[in-house]
Amino acid sequence: MKANIKRSYVSVTQEILEETSKPEIWRKLLFSLSFYHAVIQERRKFGPLGWNKSYAFNDSDLETTFTMLRLFLEQDEVPWEALIFVTGHINYGGRVTDDNDRVLLMTALAKYCCVDALKDGYKFSSSGVY
Numbered sequence: 001m002k003a004n005i006k007r008s009y010v011s012v013t014q015e016i017l018e019e020t021s022k023p024e025i026w027r028k029l030l031f032s033l034s035f036y037h038a039v040i041q042e043r044r045k046f047g048p049l050g051w052n053k054s055y056a057f058n059d060s061d062l063e064t065t066f067t068m069l070r071l072f073l074e075q076d077e078v079p080w081e082a083l084i085f086v087t088g089h090i091n092y093g094g095r096v097t098d099d100n101d102r103v104l105l106m107t108a109l110a111k112y113c114c115v116d117a118l119k120d121g122y123k124f125s126s127s128g129v130y
């Protein structure tokens with residue numbers, strides 16, 4: 001997980017972190033979506049236990065998600081439904097062909113891309129480790 005999250009931040013510069021009018025929301029969602037991407041990547045290691053079919057999720061999915069997030073943050077309020085739809089059904093879900101995998105993808109996204117993720121001390125896991 002740690003290596004996948006680090007790899008997500010390789011192309012993120014200080015300029016990118018500051019190029020929005022909502023830097024606190026941007027940074028938190030940037031991390032949250034990077035964590036989501038890392039979880040999806042980790043599940044691939046477990047073969048059919050991770051996903052019913054093999055999918056080629058890659059860094060361009062995350063980069064596209066960052067671009068869309070930046071555009072969505074230009075609005076007065078975060079359009080959560082649009083952000084979740086574009087990220088889950090288009091950026092990542094566009095290549096998912098199994099219905100159960102799509103449900104899993106969207107369920108995971110709901111955990112990482114939500115209003116609560118903007119709160120300080122938000123836990124990505126019930127154990128509190130993440």
